[in-house]
Each structure stands twice: as structure tokens, then as C-alpha cells.
Amino acid sequence: MFNAQYFRTFITLVETGSFTRTAQRLEMTQPGVSQHVRKLERYLGKSLIDRQGRRFVLTEAGRRAYDYALKLFAEHEQFRHSLDDESLDSGECRIASPGSVGLMFYPFILGQQQMHTGLTVSYSFAFNHEIVTDVLAGRHDLGIVTEAVRHPEIDCEAWHQESxxxxxxxxxxxxxxxxxxxxxxxxxxxxxxxxxxxxxxxxxxxxxxxxxxxxxxxxxxxxxxxxxxxxxxxxxxxxxxxxxxxxxxxxxxxxxxxNPVQETLYLISRRGMRMPRRYTRLLEAFREHRLHERYGHGEPSLGESGELGQGPLAQAREERAG
Structure with missing residues (x-):
């Protein structure tokens, strides 16, 4: 019988590399961890690890099971967050960006979280290619990158420009x-x-x-x-x-x-994903904040002049306007 907890235990085991640390993290006994792995192996009909004393290595089936488990739980989290996608002031925001963006955007989001206590933020600093990989894997709902992404499973739209x-x-x-x-x-x-x-x-x-x-x-x-x-x-x-x-x-x-030079920032998300409204609010508030600092009264920037793409965030803005 399918048991999600067995997959959760297996993910933790792979990430920690230790039965002892897995038991500590999950507040289980070490024999309990071993039992979960054996039951998962019986369910899948494959050996997932080769035990080498206190250490182990993943089999090919184990590597595939680990990748599947990550995707499984990422999709579960995405589904769970989507249930409250109409709320502007509550829910989790899972965002990744390069350090050049996050140095200011992350503190700004924390300020929003202080004002809206129902909001939680999971923010990762990463390089462009890592952000694309994590968005595809479902580890982040939204990525901010400095180069346009062309991928059949990614929606990408221009968002903001910085000097x-x-x-x-x-x-x-x-x-x-x-x-x-x-x-x-x-x-x-x-x-x-x-x-x-x-x-x-x-x-x-x-x-x-x-x-x-x-x-x-x-x-x-x-x-x-x-x-x-x-x-x-x-x-x-x-x-x-x-x-x-x-x-x-x-x-x-x-x-x-x-001759001033502008850098365009792009928003990426999984193709067809309906972005919760709280993301739209955060992104628009930050852009307005930057425009106010730059011009004092908010001159038009990329996106406000009609150049923004028709990705999920643009669609969410249209829904709000409607």
C-alpha cells in the first residue's frame, strides 16, 4: 500500500546520509527508519540502497525513487498552497533569486511579513540555472532571474528593470x-x-x-x-x-x-501555474517602492507601458483589475 511517510523517511535518509540523523530529525527510532525503508522497497519491488556497514549508497532504483519523491512532495506543497491562492495577506511564498536581487527584495518581503502575520516566506539565493531547475522541480513557486528563459515547461515574463x-x-x-x-x-x-x-x-x-x-x-x-x-x-x-x-x-x-545601461529582471514559474494573488501583491509593491525611490512619483517602467508578458502574473493582475 502506498504510504507517503515511507517516502518522506527515504528523502530524509538520502539528505542526511545517516540512519541515526534521520531518526533524530524525524523523532523516530533507528529501527523505525530501517523498517520504513524496507517497507518502501517491498512496495516498489526494488532495492533502494546498498548497505555498506554504517554507510550506504543509492541503487539506480533508489536514485529514481528519490527524484520521484521530491517531485511528489513538491507537487503536494504546490497543491496545498494553491488552496488559499485568493488571500493577499496569508499563505507561504516560495521564491528564489540571485543575490543581486535578493539583497533588497528579501528584506522588503520580511517587512511585508511583519505587517501581515499570516504571510510566511521561504527565500533562496541562487544562480539563474539553479533557479530554473528548482522551479521545474517544484521547490519554488516563483523565480526571479536576470536572463530570459526559454523552456517548454516554464512561463517567463519581463518584470522590472534596474540600472x-x-x-x-x-x-x-x-x-x-x-x-x-x-x-x-x-x-x-x-x-x-x-x-x-x-x-x-x-x-x-x-x-x-x-x-x-x-x-x-x-x-x-x-x-x-x-x-x-x-x-x-x-x-x-x-x-x-x-x-x-x-x-x-x-x-x-x-x-x-x-549611456545608462538597464538590466531586465524576469519572473519564471512552471508552465500553466496559476500564481496566488499574494505573489502579485508583493511583486507590484516592490516595484512601486523602487520606482518611488528612483523618481519620487513613479514613472512608467517595463510592464507599466504595456510591454509585460502574458504569463501567470500578468493574468493575475488582469483578474484583479476585473
């Missing part, structure tokens, strides 16, 4: 490309692409490639990249969201450039 900033040490006195090249570049994940796009727009006659710039360092954590810039080690290009939330704001400065 990119070329950031240099506070005492930097240069103005041209040669000065930046002498300073050197501090990299991070996707930093080279952002810097290349900005320099190409502003120095079209001089810029050739980021490969010509000395690499002064790299970090995979975008929130830390301005620490290196503040120490005079190089320049970088980041979203304004990163600059405005950085503790090193006074030790760095934005280098004025004639």
Missing part, C-alpha cells in the same frame, strides 16, 4: 577606459558579461573585450565584491540594488557614464 553601475574606489580619479584598464577588474558570477555590456555601450570606439582587463580577483558572492573595490583593488559593474545595500557605499563611488 547597472560601474563602481570604482572612492579615491579613483580616472575617467576613461585606459584608467579602468590600469585599475583592473574585480569579477563575480556573470560580472564579466555585465561589465562588457556597459563598457561596450559607453566606449564603443575603444572597448574590445574584457579579456584585455587585468583580473584583480573574483568572488561568487556578489554582496562581497564591493569590499574588494573599497580596498582599491579594482572596479566592477553591479546592479544598483547591490550598491544601495552595500556596507561599503562610502568607500566606493559610481563612475558617471553617458
Amino acid at each position: 547597472l553601475c560601474l563602481v570604482v574606489p572612492a579615491d579613483f580619479s580616472g575617467t576613461g577606459l585606459a584608467d579602468l584598464m590600469a585599475l583592473g577588474f574585480i569579477g563575480y558570477s556573470d560580472g564579466v558579461n555585465r561589465a562588457g555590456g556597459m563598457l561596450r555601450q559607453n566606449f564603443p570606439g575603444e572597448f574590445r573585450s574584457m579579456s584585455h582587463f587585468p583580473r584583480q580577483g573574483f568572488t561568487n558572492e556578489v554582496s562581497m565584491v564591493l569590499d574588494a573595490v573599497a580596498r582599491g583593488l579594482g572596479f566592477t559593474v553591479v546592479s544598483r540594488l547591490v550598491l544601495e545595500t552595500s556596507p561599503w557605499q562610502r568607500q566606493v563611488k559610481e563612475l558617471p557614464l553617458p
